[in-house]
Amino acid sequence: MQLSHQATLGVTPSGDLEFEPFFLQHYPRLVRTLTRLIGKAGQAEELASDAFYRLYQHRQQNAHSDENPAGWLYRTAVHLGLDALRSNSRRSRREEIAQREDLAAKTPGNPLYELLAEEQRERVRTALCRLKPIQGQVLLMSGSGFTCKEMSALLGLKTDSLYVLISRAKAQFEKEYVNLYGRTE
Secondary structure, X not given: OHHHHHHHOOEOOOOOEOHHHHHHHHHHXXXXXXXXXXXXXXXXXXXXXXXXXXXXXXXXXXXXXXXXHHHHHHHHHHHHHHHHHHHHHHHHHHHXXXXXXXXXXXXXXXXXXXXXXXXXXXXXXXXHHOOOHHHHHHHHHXXXXXXXXXXXXXXXXXXXXXXHHHHHHHXXXXXXXXXXXXXXX
């Protein structure tokens, strides 16, 4: 009876492990077990493969070990799964902290945000100063919420001319800004 039990585990009568039948017998169940443990099927498959590889190495080093290869495999796989859970948890915490810090850096009231915003405003002012006065004026007015009809009345321009002026002013502003500071994301 002991011999038949070992044969179902993929162990020959001499104690050698027949790896392929053993793999085919245990891989699906091992993947299901690891998936339940860590919740990610792809990662569970990787861990199961790693556990089999470690078993293979272990059996090469300890050729005629009396231990239970299936038990060794499952213990190793569960340890790998627990390590993966800890690693995933640490990674999640680090990503969450980085996301909060990134959000805090972009939140008004934050000193870093205020400093970066003021630097950006200064860059825009410098680029605007390099434009023709009328170009700077239409960009400031359009950015302040004036309609084209209001701007054309205030500046004494036809609406069609204003559209062309705004388009050229935007292109010239971009050119000046890029010349001064380069492209930004």
